Amino acid sequence: MSLIATLARLEAVSTGRAQPAATVRHRHLSARPLVFVPLTTAGEAGAPLGALVGTDRDAPKLLAVPQPRDRDLRFAFLSELADVVLPYVDGFADAVEAAERAETDPETGKRIKVEVELCADAPQLIVPSRAGIDLVRLLGRSMRFRRTAEQDPEAPFPAPPRVPLLGRWLTHFGERARVPGSSLLLATTDVLSRHWATGQSTLEDQHLGALLAWIDPPEGRLGAEAAQEAELARDADGQLLCPPAGPATDPAFDNKLLAPAIERYDRARTALAAAEDGLEADDRLGALTAAEREIRALVESRTRPTWDAVWRGLDLLRELPEGARVEERWTRDRWSFTSHRDRVLAGEPPQPRRDDAVTAANKLAVREREQARLEAQEALDDPLVMAGRRLAGEAFAGEVVDVVMAYSDSKRPSPRPLVTVRTDDGPHLGERARVYRSLGGKPQAAEFVGREDGPGGDGGETLLVLRILDKMGRGKEPEAGSVPEKGDRVCFTLFEHEPRGGAKLPDPEETPWTHGGPPGEEAVPEAADPVTEEDLL
Amino acid sequence: MTAPAEAAVFDPGAAAARATDAILRDTLHGAARGVVVDSPPGAGKSTLVVRAALELAAAGRPLMVVAQTNAQVDDLVLRLAEQNPDLPVGRLHSSDSDPYDKALDALDNVRTSAKAADLAGLGVVLSTAAKWAHVKGVEPWEHAIVDEAYQMRSDALLAVANLFQRALFVGDPGQLDPFSIVGGEQWAGLSYDPSASAVSTLLAHNPDLPQHRLPVSWRLPASAAPLVSDAFYPYTPFRSGTDHGDRTLSFGVPSDGSGPDRVIDEAAASGWGLLELPARHTPRTDPEAVRAVATVVRRLLDRGGAATSERSPDPVPLTAGRIAVGTAHRDQAAAVRAALAELGVADVTVDTANRLQGREYDVTVVLHPLSGRPDATAFHLETGRLCVLASRHRHACVVVCRAGVGELLDDYPSTEPVQLGTLVKFPDGWEANHAVLAHLAEHRVAWRP
Numbered sequence: 001m002s003l004i005a006t007l008a009r010l011e012a013v014s015t016g017r018a019q020p021a022a023t024v025r026h027r028h029l030s031a032r033p034l035v036f037v038p039l040t041t042a043g044e045a046g047a048p049l050g051a052l053v054g055t056d057r058d059a060p061k062l063l064a065v066p067q068p069r070d071r072d073l074r075f076a077f078l079s080e081l082a083d084v085v086l087p088y089v090d091g092f093a094d095a096v097e098a099a100e101r102a103e104t105d106p107e108t109g110k111r112i113k114v115e116v117e118l119c120a121d122a123p124q125l126i127v128p129s130r131a132g133i134d135l136v137r138l139l140g141r142s143m144r145f146r147r148t149a150e151q152d153p154e155a156p157f158p159a160p161p162r163v164p165l166l167g168r169w170l171t172h173f174g175e176r177a178r179v180p181g182s183s184l185l186l187a188t189t190d191v192l193s194r195h196w197a198t199g200q201s202t203l204e205d206q207h208l209g210a211l212l213a214w215i216d217p218p219e220g221r222l223g224a225e226a227a228q229e230a231e232l233a234r235d236a237d238g239q240l241l242c243p244p245a246g247p248a249t250d251p252a253f254d255n256k257l258l259a260p261a262i263e264r265y266d267r268a269r270t271a272l273a274a275a276e277d278g279l280e281a282d283d284r285l286g287a288l289t290a291a292e293r294e295i296r297a298l299v300e301s302r303t304r305p306t307w308d309a310v311w312r313g314l315d316l317l318r319e320l321p322e323g324a325r326v327e328e329r330w331t332r333d334r335w336s337f338t339s340h341r342d343r344v345l346a347g348e349p350p351q352p353r354r355d356d357a358v359t360a361a362n363k364l365a366v367r368e369r370e371q372a373r374l375e376a377q378e379a380l381d382d383p384l385v386m387a388g389r390r391l392a393g394e395a396f397a398g399e400v401v402d403v404v405m406a407y408s409d410s411k412r413p414s415p416r417p418l419v420t421v422r423t424d425d426g427p428h429l430g431e432r433a434r435v436y437r438s439l440g441g442k443p444q445a446a447e448f449v450g451r452e453d454g455p456g457g458d459g460g461e462t463l464l465v466l467r468i469l470d471k472m473g474r475g476k477e478p479e480a481g482s483v484p485e486k487g488d489r490v491c492f493t494l495f496e497h498e499p500r501g502g503a504k505l506p507d508p509e510e511t512p513w514t515h516g517g518p519p520g521e522e523a524v525p526e527a528a529d530p531v532t533e534e535d536l537l
Numbered sequence: 538m539t540a541p542a543e544a545a546v547f548d549p550g551a552a553a554a555r556a557t558d559a560i561l562r563d564t565l566h567g568a569a570r571g572v573v574v575d576s577p578p579g580a581g582k583s584t585l586v587v588r589a590a591l592e593l594a595a596a597g598r599p600l601m602v603v604a605q606t607n608a609q610v611d612d613l614v615l616r617l618a619e620q621n622p623d624l625p626v627g628r629l630h631s632s633d634s635d636p637y638d639k640a641l642d643a644l645d646n647v648r649t650s651a652k653a654a655d656l657a658g659l660g661v662v663l664s665t666a667a668k669w670a671h672v673k674g675v676e677p678w679e680h681a682i683v684d685e686a687y688q689m690r691s692d693a694l695l696a697v698a699n700l701f702q703r704a705l706f707v708g709d710p711g712q713l714d715p716f717s718i719v720g721g722e723q724w725a726g727l728s729y730d731p732s733a734s735a736v737s738t739l740l741a742h743n744p745d746l747p748q749h750r751l752p753v754s755w756r757l758p759a760s761a762a763p764l765v766s767d768a769f770y771p772y773t774p775f776r777s778g779t780d781h782g783d784r785t786l787s788f789g790v791p792s793d794g795s796g797p798d799r800v801i802d803e804a805a806a807s808g809w810g811l812l813e814l815p816a817r818h819t820p821r822t823d824p825e826a827v828r829a830v831a832t833v834v835r836r837l838l839d840r841g842g843a844a845t846s847e848r849s850p851d852p853v854p855l856t857a858g859r860i861a862v863g864t865a866h867r868d869q870a871a872a873v874r875a876a877l878a879e880l881g882v883a884d885v886t887v888d889t890a891n892r893l894q895g896r897e898y899d900v901t902v903v904l905h906p907l908s909g910r911p912d913a914t915a916f917h918l919e920t921g922r923l924c925v926l927a928s929r930h931r932h933a934c935v936v937v938c939r940a941g942v943g944e945l946l947d948d949y950p951s952t953e954p955v956q957l958g959t960l961v962k963f964p965d966g967w968e969a970n971h972a973v974l975a976h977l978a979e980h981r982v983a984w985r986p
Contacts (some may be wrong), residue, residue: 002822057630180719357729361692364731367719393868427873432635503670505696512698513570515691515729 001202003387008197014111016222018196018214025320025386027191028183028330030124034088035060035310037128037303038135040247041252046138048077049249049258051085057311064299066265066292071157072239081162086162088123089169093341095120122330122337125173125185126314127244128208128306133187135247137174143167144350145528168350172340175351179367181329181374184337188313189245195320199224203241207231208309209242215316232442245309256297265291323381329374344405353526357515365502372499380438380497389493390425397491398423400484401463407476416477418449421464421490428494435466435492439482443497444471466492549753549778556751557585563747564589564680565596573686573736574707577775578765578928579756579897583985586684587616591704593680594624594660601678601701602663603960605685606630609895610663611638613684618644627656629664629672630899670696677702684708688894690715694735698841706736711769711928712894713921726958753778754793756897756931760808768972769924771964777882779847786900786932787852788972789841796984797833801840803980804900804933811977812984816941819909822872822938825986826908830862830937832986833902834885844932857884859899864889864928865906865917873899873904890925901930905938907970913949918966927973936977946970 001009008019037060038051050064065077070172075410099118102111127133144167146159173185193205198214205211209230214223230242239257240250249258268288275281355363379386379395389395402420407413429435436443446466472478484490509518554803563572576582588600590613593600603611607630614628615638621698626810628649630636648656653672666689667781681701687708698704714734721732728741740746754762754776762777786805792798796812804810812833814826842855851887853859861879864870868887874887888896890906903926916922925936951967964972 107943178723179719354727355724357695360724360727360729361695361731364692364719364721364724366719369719371719393871428867502667503696504673505692505701510699512695512696513706514735514739514742515695 002388002392004391005197008474009199012197012214012223013199016146016199016224016327017217018198018223019197020384021193021197022195022320022378022382024323024382026194026323026326026378026381027181027186028315028322028326028333029314029317030121030183033124033126033314034085035126035307036085036132036136037245037306037310038132039299039303040135041065041247042249042251044069046135046142048074048139049079050077050296050303052303052307053081055088056455057307060304060307062296062300062303064292064296065328067262067269072285075157075160075163078139078163078166082160082162082166085166085169092119092121092123092337096338117338118331119334119338119341122184122334124183126310127185127187129189129206130187131206131247132245133174133177133185136170136177136185140167140169140171141353142529144171145353145526147189147528157490164350165344168344169340170350172336176333176336178363179336180371181377182333182336182370183330184333188310191317192313192487195317198227200227204231208245208306208313212309212313212316216312243305245306246303250388251303253298253302258295261291261295261298265292273418301467323378325377325381332370350526354507356519358505361505366507369499369501372496374439376493376495376497376499379493379495386491386493389495390427393426393428394495395491395493396421396423396425396464398425398426398464400486400488400490403483403486406467413474413476415472415483417466417468417472417478419446419466419468419490421466421492422461424461424462426462427464427492429464433492433494434496436497437490437492438497442471444482445469446492499532542658549776552776553581553751553755553778556749557581558586559747560585560705561589561592563749565592565748566890569743569746570703571739571746572705573740573742573746573753574705575748575773576707576751577711577754578709578774578924579754579931580751580775581671581753581755582684582709582751583613583616583895585681585751585933586613586707587620590617590661590682591624592622593682594621597813598679600661601681602661603666603668603669603681603683604663605666605688607637607665609642609684610665614638614641614644614647614663615813617663618647621656622646624661625659626766627659629653629656629662629668631665631668638699656704666693666697669700672697672700675700679973680704682707683735685908686739686894687734688715689735690717690731691729691733691735691738693729694733694738695729699907706738706739710736711921711924713891713919713925722956725956730959733959750775752776755779757928758784758808758930758932761928761930761934764809764973764976765924765928767966768922768969768976769928784844784846784932786842786844786855788968790839792840795828796982796986797829797836798840799834800982800984801836803982804935807980808933809977809980810933810935811981812935812937813981814908814937814939815985816939817909818911819939821866822868823909824872826904826937826939826958827869827872827876829984829986830873830902830904831880831882833935833937834860834862835880835882837900837902842900844863846931855899857882858886861886861888861893861896861898861901861929863893863901863903863929865904869904890922894925896929897931898929899932901926901934902928903934903936905942906937907942907945908938910945913945913967915951915953915966918949918951918970920962920964920966920969923966923969923973932949938977940983943971943974946974 012019016050016249032055034055036053039049041047042051047068048065048421049068050095052060052062054060063077063080065073067073096117097120099116100113103114105112143163146164147155148161149158176182177185189206189208189211192211196215198205210227211228217223217226233241238252244250244385268291272284272288275284370377379389382411400419401422404418406416446468449465449467452463468483472482509517560574617626628637628641628648630651632651650656653675678701681704683704684807685708686706687710717732724730729738750773752775757777759777759781766774792802800810800812843852844855845852862873869887870887906922907913923965951965
């Protein structure tokens with residue numbers, strides 16, 4: 001944790017309210033996000049119990065699985081989920097704008113510009129917590145290899161028609177969420193704790209109720225009190241007043257409310273199957289429906305508070321103005337969405353279970369570049385984030401006190417003006433270190449030449465001499481405005497603004513012997529997970 | 538019944554020569570596409586790389602050398618030129634400003650260029666892994682030497698492996714593992730996990746490659762080799778090339794009785810010294826500990842140290858250039874630099890463990906990674922970090938630390954999740970830290986600054 005984050009947390013403790021960790025919003029928020037609040041069944045990985053899902057905060061769609069171990073009911077749940085998610089996703093597929101992309105021409109091997117489509121907007125999925133993102137990934141993994149009856153009439157348990165496609169999309173959302181700074185799939189707790197520092201640990205920040213209690217405590221209450229209440233307060237029946245945001249449920253709920261309800265449902269179902277005549281069946285069907293309604297009500301009672309909390313979190317986030325470079329990062333999300341749309345349209349197989357060596361290395365390279373870019377952009381967009389970097393010695397701000405014109409030694413001397421900056425910051429500048437400032441949105445590089453202690457002595461103020469290296473035009477005299485002037489306030493960073501990408505990796509067919517050689521052709525599409533005894537109850 | 542007697546007399550020179558011969562035989566005449574050499578700290582890894590390069594060049598095999606940093610590449614070029622000034626050597630460099638050491642310009646047979654094509658036909662071409670990755674569309678080299686292969690990431694090897702047909706991989710498995718600034722759990726357990734080390738991927742796919750080990754550390758003194766070997770290389774032990782008494786460190790100015798002077802004397806006599814400050818939770822740049830480190834360095838210089846070793850019959854003065862300070866974090870290094878500047882000390886190397894890898898000094902002063910911390914994270918417990926810090930010295934190592942690290946370790950046992958399919962690294966940082974701490978406790982000087 002950075003020093004400024006520690007200080008902000010201390011301040012939150014002493015004031016009883018979360019402190020801002022950002023002055024602008026660093027993630028894109030869609031005008032019409034799809035909020036997804038899922039619950040799972042304890043003891044069985046990825047078995048959904050229910051969910052609230054939708055784009056209208058006043059009218060979420062409630063999905064529930066009355067017997068989570070029944071695979072038919074589970075498929076029915078996934079099918080209903082697909083009926084909500086896929087139309088939402090498809091709604092962004094058709095509005096496109098023309099864009100250009102650099103591609104390698106297969107004949108000449110040269111980089112050329114190609115006209116392509118870029119979706120004008122992209123879907124955005126919001127889940128309450130990080131565990132929700134993991135569940136999205138798990139659901140995607142469990143669905144995308146399933147075969148429908150149409151694809152494979154021999155499949156023992158054919159999936160409903162649109163379920164495999166939902167699996168591919170959820171996999172894409174889950175995979176994209178691993179890219180730093182992406183916004184296709186966001187966890188509310190992650191985004192909120194990026195923008196506010198609470199007086200509790202980062203682990204406790206993953207409790208959505210407690211986090212909101214710190215950020216926006218009820219009138220006249222302290223954050224710490226309100227957070228503790230959100231975590232622990234229970235009603236007369238021993239149920240949490242603020243149910244966990246899931247997907248896991250509270251054990252007291254499981255034991256006292258859910259298990260008996262499921263048992264009643266099971267009994268009603270067995271009774272219905274044993275009905276001997278129509279009249280009896282009608283009665284028993286009524287009992288079954290009542291049991292199912294009861295479970296739906298239970299699911300709604302645990303998801304609705306979270307659903308409202310997610311929207312309240314979004315409201316709080318929307319109060320912050322969007323950071324200047326957020327749009328640029330969202331454009332990359334749109335590219336990601338567009339390219340997956342194209343893969344689906346082209347009939348490509350679902351994402352493989354495991355990346356091959358080249359794909360894995362490429363993904364890692366992209367994520368490292370995006371991480372560096374995100375850190376730089378957040379600092380450039382937000383003086384509070386930059387203050388943290390300045391405090392850490394990774395940037396400095398100050399006033400220009402002197403500018404001396406100088407030139408390079410080459411045959412055609414170019415301007416290399418020496419700029420003296422007076423600063424109170426203590427940057428960790430090594431000999432000839434490179435520093436950068438933002439000049440009209442583009443980074444201008446300078447070289448650290450030397451330092452003198454300021455008039456104050458004792459290290460408070462320092463004078464730093466920098467040599468400006470570029471962005472001054474081609475002429476002998478620097479272009480107007482390209483060199484800071486005496487009296488200007490400037491802010492230089494020790495980190496690069498536009499991280500450079502690494503070298504291009506070989507194609508998968510050219511995977512070298514050190515990495516096992518080419519992966520070989522996938523002759524048959526990957527099969528779904530084999531059915532085990534536990535699947536058949 | 539002569540075997541026990543033979544085993545009792547260990548001839549480090551002969552053991553090292555046998556290992557080197559076997560490595561060169563496999564490299565030059567073996568059938569395997571790769572040879573892996575594990576080298577403990579200061580075991581003559583660079584010497585081996587230079588010798589293998591010269592022999593491959595002499596055999597007429599076009600050779601590329603992959604190192605991890607520009608400093609390492611420049612160092613190898615200078616050593617090659619020193620050993621064989623007539624060998625045509627190419628230094629492939631980046632197109633940044635100041636891409637290589639200016640000393641290379643003075644060498645007649647060294648050609649430097651930012652384009653691989655300009656260096657075609659030279660016997661040996663050297664560059665960093667990052668630069669090699671940009672080389673495309675050239676005839677593959679017959680042979681490669683990959684230096685510091687354990688510090689190279691698997692994805693970096695993927696980017697360059699098509700440039701050569703066969704390769705010698707040399708590195709130190711005990712030093713810091715390569716790292717990634719983003720999580721790579723997704724690929725943990727895959728044989729080609731891109732964030733793992735190049736050697737682990739190589740061996741996962743080619744388990745039959747010959748593996749060798751250099752058995753003797755020429756850098757570490759007899760006082761340090763057993764501890765470093767036991768704590769960090771428990772299954773692949775190594776020995777010191779010198780014996781107790783081969784190296785001595787003496788000071789012209791007697792101790793003034795202060796903590797720093799007493800710890801210096803303890804370290805000079807035994808090879809290790811622990812300057813223990815009172816227990817306290819502090820910020821990373823603990824001002825008292827930083828000042829203590831700087832004071833020890835100042836006193837090392839002021840007291841007219843002289844080092845006697847097998848390298849020369851006469852004592853060599855202990856100068857600023859032969860002392861290094863090691864820390865875990867960059868801000869700690871910056872704070873120590875500032876404190877040294879205040880005490881008027883210049884030219885002492887102060888750096889983090891990552892940047893001290895592969896370097897060698899007479900005396901090192903280490904700010905313990907766990908000093909003053911309220912918690913022990915995986916970063917601070919990493920085995921390689923402590924191993925690098927504890928194995929840079931030829932004579933003595935002084936560790937500056939707050940009391941209470943033992944209790945801290947007991948409060949924070951390693952809890953890293955175990956991933957299926959990954960090799961669990963032994964020893965873990967927790968155990969290695971305890972081993973080092975137990976040894977240092979015997980050389981403890983308590984001091985209240």
